[in-house]
Amino acid sequence: MMPFPFSMLKNIPRIFRRSGIEAGGGGRRWQGAPMLGAPTQSTLAARGPAMARASALYVNTPQGNRIVEAWTAALVGKGFHARSQHPDRNVAYQLNTTFELLANAHLPTIIRAMVRDGEAFVQLVTDPDGKLRLRQIPADQIDPSLTRDLGNGARIIAGIEFDGEEQVQAYHVLPEAPGTPFGMIGAPIRVPASDMLHLFDPLFPGQVRGLSWLSPVLLKLRDRDEASDALLMQLKVASLITGFVRDPEGGAAGFGESPDGSVNVSLEPGAMRILPPGAEVTFSQPGQGLQQAVDFLRGQDREIASGVGLTFEALTGDLERTNYSSARVGLLEFRRRAEMLQRNLIEARFLRPLWQRWIDAQVLAGVIPADPKELVDFRSARFVSPGWAWVDPQNEVAAEVAAIDARLKSREEVVAGRGRDIDDLDEELARDAQAGRAVQ
Template sequence: MAFPFSIIERIFKRSGVEAGGGGRRWEGAASLATPQQQTLAARGASKARASALYTNTAQGHRIVEAWSVSLVGKGWQVRPQHPDTATRRALSDAFEAMTRPLMMTMARAIVRDGEAFVQLVVAEDGTLCPKLLAADQIDPSLTRDLGNGARIVAGIEFDAADQVVAYHVLREAPGTPFQTYAAPIRVPASDMLHMFDKLFPGQVRGLSWLAPVLLKLRDRDEASDALLMQLKVASLITGFIRDTDGTAAGFLAENTTLNVALEPGAMRILPTGAEVSFSQPGQGLAQAIEFLRAQDREIAAGAGLTFESLTGDLGEANYSSARVGMLEFRRRAEAMQLNLIEAQFLRPLWKRWTDIRALAGELPADRASLADYHAVRFVAPGWAWVDPQNEVAADVAAIEAGLKSREEVVAGRGRDIDELDEERARDAMRAATTEAAA
């Protein structure tokens, strides 16, 4: 029976934008009609699930740790631009000592919870004490209209011009011992730093970086446990005795001396009419393992990592593939370093810190002098070399060709060029002293 041409035409003909079409293939597909509201609604559940997977699963833990180390590494270097060398060194040492204890925990919160909050608390002696807060301490349940265009959304207060003016902070993080149920405290925006990667315009709170892979991570962990149980069962070889004559094959109640237990090297004689077969519970494990590797690749892609970074499996990697994958990851990590760590944390914290020290009389308060203290550069942590010999040779060639400066190359290694030059000067002086003594 031939199909009518109209039916065939409807099946194969495509027109318009398929992404906006309908039909059976789109039934049940998820959609984000209002991403600002939907991401805000999903924030709490995804944060809690990401925290559980970070704590309980190897891959969830690996994703958070790999990204955290990439964002802050062994620490950021601060390069004040003050004209006096001693002042630069004192400012750098003091600021790094203040921020270093916060950095790793803050980076974990950004990746795992999707956001991090640092409250800028001024102690009685005038010292700035940054305090890292739990994400849920910014009251996510507080949403109301304040009139005249002002409003509070998930604990963050906006004015009529859509500028953040305050944060409503609970006295204790939910779930802490001796938690007191009191109204949140209104903290001015100048006293709070909020770090998160904004996915959509108008997004108010951050979404866990594990959100694209949370469900797959859970299923992957359960599948791994199921395979492990299958392997354990496979080690328990089970035998089945069949009777071809339809009788008890000699296994009667009075036959108590018959021994059919399995032992290494044992040979057993069965009664007439009995045959033995064994279960094979380990079949298909090789295919399952390869399927899990495919799942690992999807998880790595969703988490923004390479397969090797996620799993530690370097069996299929070579120099070229490892370098290409690492370079792509570094580009995204450097963008996150610049937009999250430097722009949303270090720079506003530096300005606030110098202003408070000026108010306390520790720094000059006049505008011209304070401008020298506000000027600063930040050096992100460097990256480990994939091939040190070739990469150093390439950097030397780029410097000689005028395509790079020494400062750019040194900064790319996570070093301060002033410190490097001082170390080289000391090495040269030591070598000259040794040569003169000889």
């Protein structure tokens, strides 16, 4: 028996010692680990390739398409309700209806662009008759190659012009989107910031352009799609039964010969073959391990769903292993993030500035009086985001009623949570009550 190497004992503390903060340490375990030293520069460099790859996966893969469409449906739903605070309810109703027709028609394509490309640009165009029109601009039409110093702290970064106070002053828009058939090639046109709405979810302070929401999972999405195709090919091969006949004598191993000299090895239901001694027939088994591969792909789907902020069920539509409690917990977390994006992106960066500019256009067109005192009432507005479908209607309605009775919630809060305008609801209830009295 070899003696125990006691000299190794002195190395044990060195092996298990942890000094300082591991995240900032070195060593072999950190070799090759990615580092993001300049986030703003890295996002600018990755923006174009990530957008092109996300677009390809959106149109070519079910998971890529589902990510964009699921987020669009969650954020837009049936559309936002405008609630003008004008004291005259007839005027408020007209304002709300007209604005909703203007904004909601563009919201799905705007949100698709924001999720898929990482950002969306909407130019506000005033027609000769004073009517405000929305023009959505592809992300690459905001010249990403235009970056230069303008002096006194002002500069242009990836087509967006900033002053010395870091405030956006203008957007430099190419005459046509890159790749447009028969498109014009020319210098970018300077569009004032007041005429452009830019929607994106900044990941880092100082970020100028958006990054595709699919960026954390783009590589995994591509590999997952290729693995799925490989499994499909494997299944197709597995459906082709391949047999191998071994005969030590070099003959037909008991199979008959056809008149043309070929060996008839066809199989029929219930058929039995008597083989000579030493002969055998074996079959290939190319489909082994498929179930394990399917479970592995399901695990990949969970990682992809986590990377894009969706639930596994929302990404795949697979409810096989889902129960009510786990589904509800996942939905609550997802809805909390969706409500944050609805408030901070759609409402703050699109609806509110669009409402103000739309009111200004109405004033210039003579539709709204230009009296500053009256304009205060016209400019004031609230927005109701689309509601969520109930998972368990009976219990959830009972809980909402109990919260109202306990004065923990107002009727308006509950109705707004369903994506309804409380004034519209009260008018409908009043009509129902009047119709009921008329029937009696």
